[in-house]
Amino acid sequence: MYLFIFCYYILVSLAHFCALPILFLLSFKPKYKHSLKRRFFIPEFLKETADIYWIHACSFGEIKALQPLVESLEKTLKDNEKILLTTTTQTGFALAKESYSKCIVHYLPFESFIPFWMWNLSLKMLVLFEAEFWFMPVFCAKKKGAKTFLINARISSFKKYQKGIFFYKRFFYYIDKVFCQKKEDKRNFEALGAKDVEVYGNLKLYIKPQVTQQYSAPNQKIWVIASTHQKDSVLEEVLILEALLKVLPKNLKSCPRILFVPRHLERIKGIQQALDAILKSHNLPNLVLASEVGIEKSLHSPFVLIDKMGVLNNLYALAELVILGGSFLKGIGGHNPVEPAxxxxxxxxxxxxFHQRALFNCIQNYVLCDISQLGDVLLQVDCLYPSCIVKKIKIAKIIQALRGVNENS
Known part of the structure; x- marks a missing residue:
């Protein structure tokens, strides 16, 4: 095992070194401006003497889903104990800073930094969220005598993971317990070498969406085009708008208000240009950018581009229909349907x-369709039933496991 660890660390360090020129160029993009610097160039080292309970999650949605765990764990902490929350994306980091004021929040350094970054930590527990299979943090945590957990765990494509079974068997050797989302995940994790696996469900079902600001609704219905992505040069926003224009009434007064709420706000200018070109070709008014007139005022415009994070729930509270993106292009995996439900x-x-099947299994009255079928589905929108949540989970098991680590340490 130690030969594998030595070779693994040398390989990831070489990969890190070779990738530095590309990472340097990427660091000028707004999306990576802060995260790449702290992850691959100048990590922030912790100067903490307290006992640390470390939770790592990737991005915005995962950080948001951690709320019940963090709040419950905070209630059990002693004076000399703190929670360290790490993430890899700028949106996740910003949300963690805003939502978890009592936690220490950092970007996760790349694995070549981890042994030095963790050197002086008094670590009691490490929790990884969903598919964050980072070997060096897990190995170093076990060397420090900490308990290690993988929670809300899922495997989207077992064939892909099976190709790396040599790595995953060594990774799961250092994981004490896995809480996975469904029975299929349990079988897959055990096949990859996980020792103690329990089916738990998806933690995101436990989160009650919050409306942070109430807007005055227009007289027209509101359709939200949510969490859309770009794959290579293809924009989901373009595909969906083209489908919409085939079925929307020509009279704009009776037309639903169409709100585009894309992922990755650094794409806003490109989205605006592409959609405005399509609208112009149909002799329709340009998009209204919410930041220029305010969200509430923008709701009265036929076509709106929402360029602000964290407002989806406020819009869902007014909407009749949501078209959930990240799902019309291969390779993205969909987005959380629980909030609109x-x-x-x-x-x-x-x-x-494929990333969200466990959550879709917990709701009913939704429609899955290819982009070529979207127009036909929209023609029948009056016949659709509202979506709703039909399954819920109990968080007690996972809270008990994490509290047990704290109380017994």
């Missing part, structure tokens, strides 16, 4: 939802 909105998603 909580507000009992009519829900349409694309067919590529």
């Amino acid at each position: 909580f507000f009992k909105i009519k829900l349409i998603s694309g067919p590529y939802i």
Whole structure:
């Protein structure tokens, strides 16, 4: 095992060194401006003498889903104990800073930095969220005598992971317990070498969506085009708008207000240009950018581009229909359908939802369709039933496991 660890560390260090020129160029993009610097160039080293309970999650949605765990664990902490929360994306980091004021929040350094970054930590527990299979943090945590957990765990494509079974068997050797989302995940994790696996469900079902600001609704219905992505040069926003224009009434007064709420706000200018070109070709008014007139005022415009994070729930509270993106292009995997289902909105998603199947299994009255079928589905929108949540989970088991680590340490 130690030969593998030595070779693994040398390989990731070489990969890190060779990738530095590319990482340097990427660091000028707004999306990576802060995260790459702290992950690959100048990590922030912790100067903490307290006992650390470390939780790592990738990005915005995962950080948001951690709320019940963090709040419950905070209640059990002693004076000399703190929670360290790490993430890899700038949106996740910003949300963690805003939402968890009592936690220490850092970007996760790349694995070549980890042994030095963790050198002086008094670590009691490490929790990895969903598919964050980072070997060096797990190995170093076990060397420090900490308990290690993988929670909300999922495997989207077992064939892909099976190709790396040599690595995963060594990774799971250092994981004490896995809480996975469904029975299929349990079988897959055990096949990859996980020792103690329990089916738990998806933690995101436990989160009650919050409306942070109430807007005055226009007289027209509101359709939200949520969490859309770009794959290579193809924009989901373009595909969906083209489908919409085939079915929307020509009279704009009776037309639903169409709100585009894309992922990755650094794409806003490109999205605006592409959609405005399509609207112009149909002699329709340009998009209204929400940041220029305010979200509430923008709701009265036919076509709106929302260029602000964290407002989806506020819009869901007003909407009749949501078209959930990240699902009409292969390779993205879909987005969380629980939030629109909580507000009992009519829900349409694309067919590529492999990351979210466990959550879709917990709701009913949704439609999955290919982009070529979207127009036909929209023609029948009045016949659709509102989506709703039909399964919920109990968080007690996972809280008990984490509290047990704290109380017994």
